[in-house]
Amino acid sequence: MDLPNVSSALGILHPVCITKGRNAEVWDEAGQRYIDFIGGIGVLNLGHGHPAVVEAVKAQVDTLMHSAFNALPHRGYLSVVERLDQFVPVSYPLGCMLTNSGAEATENA
Missing domain, CATH: 3.90.1150.10 (Aspartate Aminotransferase, domain 1)
Structure with a gap:
């Protein structure tokens, strides 16, 4: 090919x-x-x-097709991070960020 x-x-x-x-x-x-x-x-x-x-x-x-959350927040993103926060067993406030790759996650950790 x-x-x-x-x-x-x-x-x-x-x-x-x-x-x-x-x-x-x-x-x-x-x-x-x-x-x-x-x-x-x-x-x-x-x-x-x-x-x-x-x-x-x-x-x-x-x-809604797409929106970069940092430019225009939307309920879909908020719903996902709210659900994910329920699975993390800590007693302090969390901040969640969705990324599209391990590299992006590592850069922002």
Whole structure:
């Protein structure tokens, strides 16, 4: 697979380009079906296109697509951090920050 615009540091595991996914399967551009043992690197534990997940995503997109919390706070973020704080067994006030990577979490710890 020729990928001239993709950094060689990425290290492609499989030389196919997938076009769709359903449950635990994905298909490539040639229509070949594969079992998705990678699962989106952890984000697809319910599989591709699970009806409950699709419904929740559609409802959220209809409400609010995205907002950087530090620029425009929103209830979704607050709800998540309030719930997470309930699981931390300490008696002092907590401050929670959601990040998208371990590097970001480490930088802000």
